[in-house]
Amino acid sequence: MTFYAARPATDAKKLRPRRGALALAVLGAGVVLSGCSVANSGAATGGGAAAASDTLRVVLQQEPPTLEPCESNLTSTGVVDRSTVTEPLVERNPSTGELEPKLATEWSSEDNKVWTFKLREGVKFHDGSAFTAEDAAATIDRAVNSKLGCNVEGYVFGDDDLGVEVVDDTTLTVTAKQADPILPLRVSFLEVVPAETSATEKVREPIGTGPYKLESWDAGQKITLARFDGYWGEQPAYAKAEYQWRSEGSVRAAMITSGEADIATGLSPEDNIGDLGVPYPNNETVAIRMHNNKAPFNDIRVRQAVNYAIDKEGIVASLYGGRDKVAAQLVPEGVVGHNANLSPWAYDAEKAKQLVAEAKADGVDTGAQVSLVVRNAQFPKIQELAQVIQEQLTQAGLNVKLKMLETSQQLTYQVRPFAEDEGDIGLMIQHGNQAGDAAFTVDQYMTTKGAQSAFGTAELDALIKKADAATGEERQKAFEDVFAYQNENVVQFAHISHQTGMIGKAATVDYTPNSSTGDELRVAEAKPAQ
Structure with missing residues (x-):
């Protein structure tokens, strides 16, 4: 391809008048407060059917902490923002x-x-x-x-x-x-x-190019998007999209079955969604990320003990009906770099106790408090899962305190610089590799300075650097080596499961979920059922 001679972006900017800053202020001032009733709830006819409407009603697990576009890789923000309000x-x-x-x-x-x-x-x-x-x-x-x-x-x-x-x-x-x-x-x-x-302050309410624009954000109640008439692409079927949030999956499911909502995210069959539940392949992996700057996780034997102590097969069977798959690494099958030769850590409660006892005998303070930090309503049955893990780690001889936090609080533990705590930290993570390449997992979660990595090693950094630069089969093999090295020599993670997803969908709506639905719900793809 032939291009014109490049000139610095700063010169180009002089050619155009300012227009975004004022628009942001006007948009912020134009937010209209409204009541908390569910839109069109009076039109419900039961069984997931509702009267025809030009508004698509979505119920989420939680309110987005922000709609700042540069935070849209966070599920709670991206599920509204990505490819809907803003576009890449x-x-x-x-x-x-x-x-x-x-x-x-x-x-x-x-x-x-x-x-x-x-x-x-x-x-x-x-x-x-x-x-x-x-x-x-x-x-x-x-x-x-x-x-x-x-x-x-x-x-x-x-x-x-x-x-x-x-x-x-x-x-x-x-x-x-x-x-x-x-x-x-x-x-x-x-x-x-x-x-x-x-470029010095984050924005809560973005201006984008997407098929929908932000109409109002009634904090704590709902977000309303309006179809953008000037959109460059195909116009969406619904004139508006309205988002509400309920932390209980059974409540979200009931809103679908009663006709109060059209799409509900983060459901499971146990929420009594019945035939209106639509499963889809997910890219999310659940794990415990352990910090190593304090006792007891500063000893690799204790981190190994955590892996042995968690009954992953039992968790998948009892809490998730056998739908999820026990995990051996942070990426599921289908992601470039997934190592099919890795096996999940076996459940061995006695081995876990033995490793903790050995570390204690060598002077490790295994009685020091561990904070198990978990985000409320992040995915179905997360509180029950956290309680099971707390009990199993306690049985292994560790002193575990469960900390259930809201999104904004939990994020201070998730992303650098990490929040300090009175004890060592085990953070429950739900990592989705939306891109399909292991680089988007290991660069942030496994390098010594990764944004969501608690620690690493120089040797692992070198393996990751080699993998990042590789292509084709060499790239696949190089990332396989990264995951194997992590499991054997670093053990920052106790992997639990690769998840499957489920949404609730009213019979009046035509929408097919995909592996990215949990991270970016493209409401422009929804239309009234024929």
């Missing part, structure tokens, strides 16, 4: 794994280091302004190169900045610090915002 340059098809055009129509590189993106013409933001390469460049600078502290930076890009240059209004070059064969896949995690969006 490139989008991964959750069914095929292929990258598809979104705000960029094509991309290429001759050396896997400098990538050129050609951008879609005729796209407008919700404030009416035109989308250009300046906005794409500013989005990357804001999320990756600034000190804003976006979660997506650590999750996807690590410590390395990207070089960004605007060639013309529809051409952008992005340069990695070193060759990166999956850079377009990384870029798919960046939701584009106007160039004038603050």
Whole structure:
């Protein structure tokens, strides 16, 4: 491909007037407060059917802590934001794994280091302004190169900045610090915002280019999106999408069966959803991430004991009806780098006790408090799961205190810089590899300075660096080695299960969930059933 000579993005910005900052202020001031009644609830006819409506009613497990686009890799934010309010340059098809055009129509590189993106013409933001390469460049600078502290930076890009240059209004070059064969896949995690969006403060209510725009956010009650008439693509079937949240799965299920909601996320058959429950393949893995800066987890034998102490098969059978699969690593089958040769740790309560006793005999304070930190309503039966694990670790000889926290509190333990605690920390994580490549797991969860890694080793860092740069079969084998090394030599994690998902769906709605539904519910794909 032939491109124009590049010029710095800062020069390009001088050609355009400011328009986003004022729009953000106006949008924030325009939020309309409303009551807490469920929309259209009076029209319910029972059995999941409701009178025809131009509003798609969605009930989530929890209220999003923010709709800040650079935090949209967090499930609670992305389930509303991604590909609905905001859009990326490139989008991964959750069914095929292929990258598809979104705000960029094509991309290429001759050396896997400098990538050129050609951008879609005729796209407008919700404030009416035109989308250009300046906005794409500013989005990357804001999320990756600034000190804003976006979660997506650590999750996807690590410590390395990207070089960004605007060639013309529809051409952008992005340069990695070193060759990166999956850079377009990384870029798919960046939701584009106007160039004038603050790079020093996060925004709660975004302006995007998606099929829906934010109409109102009644804090603690509901979020309402309105169809964006200026959308560049196909118009969604529903004029509005309304989100409410209920922490109890049985309550969410009842809203579907009674006709008070059209789609409910995070359900299980035990929530009495019946035939209105729709299962789908999930990419989520549940594990306990152990910190090692204090006793007792600073001894590898104790971390091994945790793995032996948890009856994973029993948990999957009793709590999840055998639908989930016991996990041996942080990524499920189908993700590049999944090591099919790894076996889950066997349940051996006596071995767990023995390892704890050995560590204690060598002077490790095995009676020191361990805080098992868990997020409320993160997935079905999470509190019951936490209580089972607490009991099993206690039986192994550890002193475990359960801390059930709301999302904003739990995130202070999940992402660096980690919150301090009176005891050592075991954090329950639910990790979804939406991208289909192990780099998006190991870079953040296993390197010594990873955004969600409690510790690592120089040897493991070297293995990860080698895997990140590899392609093809070499990449697959290199990541297999990473997961094997973690399990044998580091043991930061006690893997529990690869999950399956389930939504509730009213009979009046036509929508097919996929592996990304739990992270980004593309409501524009829903339409009234025929």
